[in-house]
Amino acid sequence: MTAEQPRGPSSRTAALESRRRDPVFLSQTSAIVLVDAAFVIRAATPTYAAVTQRDEEELITVGLFEAFPDNPECPEDQPTRTLAASIEQAMRTRQSQYLPPMRYDIADPKRPGKFVEKRWLIVSSPVTAGDEVIGASVRGHDLTLAEESLVESLAQYREVLAQGDLRAQASRRRLETMDAFLELVDSHGRLSAEVASLREALHTRGTIGQAMGLIMADRRCSPEEAFEVLKRLSMNTNVRVADVAAALVYQSGPR
Secondary structure, eight states: SSOOOOOOOOOHHHHHHHGGGGGHTTTSSEEEEEEEEBBBEEEEEHHHHHHHHHHHHHHHHHHHHHHOOOOOOOOOTHHHHHHHHHHHHHHHHSSEEOOOEOOEEEEOOOTTTTTTTOOEEEEEEEEEEETTEEEEEEHHHOOSSOOOHHHHHHHHHHHHHHOOTTSHHHHHHHHHHHHOOOOOHHHHHHHHHHHHHHHHHHHHHHHHHHHOOOOOHHHHHOOOHHHHHHHHHHHHOOOOOOOOHHHHHHHHOOO
16 A cells, blocks of 8 residues: 555556565465456466466456456356456445355366366455555455355355444454454465375375386486486476376386
8 A cells, every 4th residue: 555646547557566566465375366447467466376276477467357257167157247246346335345155167277178166255355555446356265175064154144244334343353253264264275285285296206206216227327317317208298207207107017
């Protein structure tokens, strides 16, 4: 937030894009993206890029709903329309808007034309510079792994909050409680991803070791030289080292 108000579209864009260099913004553990009034992405936290399986450069200056369109296989959902209305309301009212848990699939970068089923709790909030609203932040909490009963409870809780006066102290406390819970949801998601990564590392380490042993036996070379062979094969074929190793181990097996 700055003391001066941006005076035009270019100034507002620059103010949003400056968050890409803001260490406080970049250190956020939540999945947050900043958009301008036209829904163009101007900044994203590393967590947002990670959970949506995109590089930051793929997102910046791209329309939010161009990067994350509706899943054509689920035309009845139309989450883009719901989210767009929420963002507009947040900027118009200068108040955060909590959407109920909803399905919003994301395109699978590994399978063009396919989508990964996802369920989110999304919060849209105004971004200001001085007294001017210059855009909105969209914070997504991945509820895909959450139990269905928990998602339903969150939806009902959100409706209770929406009906109350958030200026009241009790309502503010409820909102703070919900924010604290959402942070736990994010932490759970990060922990699950880390566990999955560690499991894969343990699995691939054994496979790579087997492949290195085969290369060492065939070429009578050192472990370092065997690993270099795997790396060259990986680079030449544009395939991960772990996958190259798995292929070598498979080919050496009994037929």
